Amino acid sequence: MASLFAIMLGVFIGWLVGWMFEKGHVPEFLKSPIVFSLVILCFTIADEVTHETGLLAVTTMGITLANMKLSSIEDMRHFKENISILLISTIFVMLTASLSLDTLINVLNINIIGFVLLMMFAVRPLSIWLSTIGTDLTWKEKTLIGWIAPRGIVALTVASYFVSLLSEEGYGDAERLMPLTFALVFATVCAHGFSLRLVAHKLDLAVESKPGVLIVGSNEFTIELAKTFEQQNIHVLLVDSSWERLSLARNQGIPFYHGEILAEQTEYSLDMTPYEYMVCATELDSYNALVCTNFVPTIGRNNLYQISLNQHQSEDVGELVHTIGGRILFEPPTCLYDLRKLVNSGYVLRKTKLSEQFTFHDYLTNRDDTSILLYIVKSTGEIRFFTTDYDQSGEAGDVVVTLMAPSKEFRKIKEKVDEQNNNRE
Structure with missing residues (x-):
């Protein structure tokens, strides 16, 4: 009955919160604090009725809210992530502050050390190998999973709770559980x-590859840009919701994903792990800004870029760039229409490797005035795009990619051929 009451309480409070949000009874800036307060209230009521049912009540409340498909659920999710980090850090401090000097000394007990080694090198690997029998995991993958098993806040919290229960029941050795768990957490976190x-x-x-680039919007320029990344063994993926716009990318063998980048289904079907940078280059400025703003929590504002459709922006719009959308590419800033026009007229993307003899300053001095600086690949694999808000610098070993006129490119090729012929003579 107690569990049933906790479930019904969680469903009711979850439904009540969703109803208030949908009807507009709660202003946006109060939604996260109100949800946080009601979570505490739900937990307290259920726990007062029957001990240990509070967790069941708030879990049911969360499930109810998640299935109501609220428009502001993402904002609350970010709030939850931030407060989770804060609370978990606080619990670590509180639990470790309760450890006495005798408890820390007991960690060095030979029996505790033996237990930790047994858990790390026998129990964990054996449990993984037994539980993965019949799966398609290779022995290498099983070995890695069997080795990596760091314990953390859950182990410490549960151990602390059971220490108090066992001590109340009169078990004299209950105090050993805390140093035992602390030793296991410390050893696994450090070793693993x-x-x-x-x-x-x-x-x-x-994974040995360099950080990848996700390009939203398929057109003549982004396809050529994606080619330069592929030529440098950098993961690149073109994303577009139109098969027609993706046709050229498919014909040229550029990796692509057909779908809406903002759709919820994309989170499950598109692996974002290899990509640390995003470039939005669709034909809608507002859409580019929306995509960049949506991915700020995931990728980070410093790694989000967009190509503007307009060559000139008003001062009011320029001020919004710092809070909405991504960083504006390139140097000098060029709109998408002009970039596509230049590529269609024969402009090429050229890669130049810097050296001690040919520095970045030399490159800037000798480059054509009509060329457009796109990005630099550092010797470490880091990609730095040229933007309107930051001046880049290159060092020996870096690769500079520039969009330049075909005549300049042909002249470079001719000079290289002449140099090779002279060397043969």
């Missing part, structure tokens, strides 16, 4: 955290 990259490399499971 510092060794993950090394073990993954040894098992050939690490």
Whole structure:
């Protein structure tokens, strides 16, 4: 009965919150605080009726809210992520502050050390190998999963709770549970955290490629831009909701994804892991800004870029760029219409590697005045786009990509051929 009451309470409060939001009874700036307050209220009421049913009540409340498909659910999700980090950090401080010096000394007990080693090198790997029997995982993948198992806040919290319960029941050895758990958490976090990259490399499971670029909008310019990334072994993906606009990309073998980047289904069907940069280059300025703003929490504003449709912007619009949308490309800033026109007229994207003899300053001095600086690939693999709000600099080993006139390109090729002929003579 207690569990049934907790479920009904969670459903009711969840429905009540959703109803108030849909009817506009709660202003936007109060939605997150009100949800947070009602979560505490729901938990307290259920827990007062029957101990340990509060978690069931708030879980049911969350499920109810999630299935009501509220328009402001994303804002609350960001609030939840921020407050979760704050609360988890606070719990870590509170739990570790309760550890006495004797407890920390007990961590060095030979029995506790033996238990930790047994958990890390026997129990965890054996449980993984047994539970993955019949799956398509390779032995390398099973080995990596069996090794990586860091314990954290859940283990410490549960251990702290059971210590108090066992102590009340008169178990004298209950106090040993806390240093045991603390030793396991500390050992697994340090060992697995510092060794993950090394073990993954040894098992050939690490991703070696450079950070990738996700380009929203398929057109003549973005296809040529995607080619330069592919030529440098950088992951690139063109995203567009139109098969017609993607036809040229498909014909030229450019990786693409057909779908709406803002659709909820895209979150499940498109793996965003390889891509650390996003370039929005569709024919709608407002859509580009919307996409960039939507992906700020995921990618970060510094790695979100958009190509403007207009060559000149009013001062009012320019001020909005800092809070809405992505950073404006390139140097000098060029609108999408002009970029497509230049590519169609024969302009090419040229890559130039800097060296000690040919510096970035030399490159800027010798480049054609009509050329457009696009981006720099650093020797570390980092990509730095030329934008209107930041001056880039290049070093030896960096690759500069520029959109330049075909005559300039032909002259470069001719000079290179002449140099090769002279070397042969």
